[in-house]
Amino acid sequence: MALTIASREVDGVTVLDLSGRITLGEGSVQLREAIRDLIGKGSKSILLNLGNVNYIDSSGLGELVGAYTTAKNQGAALKLLSLTKKVKDVLQLTKLYTVFDIYDDEASAIASYK
Amino acid sequence: MESVSEIEAAAEKLAGEAGLDEEECFRVTMAVREAAVNAVLHGNDYDPAKLVTASLEYDGKSLIFVIADQGKGLDPDKIPDPLAEENLLRGTGRGIFLIRSFMDEVHFKNIEPGTELTLVKHLVPAAKKK
Numbered sequence: 001m002a003l004t005i006a007s008r009e010v011d012g013v014t015v016l017d018l019s020g021r022i023t024l025g026e027g028s029v030q031l032r033e034a035i036r037d038l039i040g041k042g043s044k045s046i047l048l049n050l051g052n053v054n055y056i057d058s059s060g061l062g063e064l065v066g067a068y069t070t071a072k073n074q075g076a077a078l079k080l081l082s083l084t085k086k087v088k089d090v091l092q093l094t095k096l097y098t099v100f101d102i103y104d105d106e107a108s109a110i111a112s113y114k
Numbered sequence: 115m116e117s118v119s120e121i122e123a124a125a126e127k128l129a130g131e132a133g134l135d136e137e138e139c140f141r142v143t144m145a146v147r148e149a150a151v152n153a154v155l156h157g158n159d160y161d162p163a164k165l166v167t168a169s170l171e172y173d174g175k176s177l178i179f180v181i182a183d184q185g186k187g188l189d190p191d192k193i194p195d196p197l198a199e200e201n202l203l204r205g206t207g208r209g210i211f212l213i214r215s216f217m218d219e220v221h222f223k224n225i226e227p228g229t230e231l232t233l234v235k236h237l238v239p240a241a242k243k244k
Contacts, residue, residue, distance in 0.1 A: 024118075024151055058148055058212055062205035069203055086140060093215055094208055095197050 003027025003053075005034050013045040013110050014038055015081075019052035022060030031060075035067040035078070044076045045113040049106070051082030056090055068100060077101075081109045118154060121168045122147040125179060132172045132237060141216035142177060142235050146170075148209040149181045149231050157183025157229055164228075175237060176218075182230040190222045 003020040016034060021027055038046055048067070056064070064080075071078035079101040083091065091097040103109035125146035129139040150166065158164035164184040171178045194201050196208045214220050219234035 023147075024155070055144075057144065057151070058206070058208040059151070061208055065203055066205050090144075090212070094211070095202060099202055 003030050005030055007034070007038075010047075010106070011110050011113075013047050013113050014043045015047045015049055015106070017049045017052070021055040021057075022053055022063060023055065023057040024059035028059050028063040031063050032066065035070060039070060039074045039076060046071055046076060046078045047081050047106075047109050047113075048078065049081045050084065050087055052084075053087055054084050056087050061090065061094060061096060065096065065099070077113065079103065079109060079112065081106055117166055118147060118150040121150040121166075121170075121181070124168075124170055128170050128172055129177060129235075132177055134177075134235075134237070138235075142233075145213045145216040145233055146179050146181070148213050149179070149233060152188075152209050153181050153183035153185075153229075153231070157185035157188070159185060177235040177237070179233040180230060181233070182225060182228055184228040186227065187224050188222065188229045 003018060003022055003026060006017045006019075008015050008017070016038075018027075018031070022031060035046070048064075068078050081103050082105075083102060088097070091100070091102075101112065103112065122143060126139060126143040129142045134142060150168065153166040154160065158166060167182045169180045190210065193210050194204075194207055196202070196204065196211045201207060210220075213231075213233060217233045218236045219232070221232040221234075223230040223232070
């Protein structure tokens with residue numbers, strides 16, 4: 001299933017609800033463009049909800065890292081919410097779990113930006 | 115990328131038929147996908163004139179996947195460690211690491227032109243469905 005991205009605002013935080021796979025050719029480009037678009041519009045608080053992402057490959061991991069560094073370089077904060085077990089396992093295996101701020105519940109994630 | 119999806123689907127089907135549980139099936143399928151992506155992207159450099167070949171076999175004890183490209187070759191010893199502090203934020207370089215993490219054996223062979231990657235997953239009784 002290709003990646004779908006829905007955007008919403010919660011207390012000044014832009015939440016991107018991602019659903020599907022983040023892989024080469026199936027979502028990595030959409031994610032990159034969505035982040036660039038948000039950064040371009042001046043968003044400083046971005047939360048990626050990965051609760052419905054059940055697959056990520058090395059290209060997808062690269063896009064997550066790219067999104068993180070792009071945001072950071074522009075003075076924005078990009079955090080992750082609700083990792084599925086498979087995505088969490090891959091992030092832990094690649095040590096990226098230590099790079100990102102990751103939250104299990106949305107309220108805590110939103111509060112962390114204040 | 116259609117060939118990658120085909121190889122991935124075939125690997126998932128074979129892993130399921132071999133009796134791997136869902137988690138192991140996911141890992142094996144992901145390793146095969148990463149190998150296929152590497153072959154198309156880094157091996158053949160997206161050149162449509164170059165072929166990627168894949169063979170998938172289950173011999174009752176092991177799953178054996180052989181994926182080959184026609185590219186300029188790969189030296190696995192020169193792949194940077196993606197877990198090193200200085201490489202953590204790199205956008206690429208995690209595919210081979212994931213393959214090695216998820217499979218029991220990974221062999222690289224220079225086939226001139228190209229690289230042949232053999233991935234092996236040994237099935238132990240605990241990994242089989244009862």
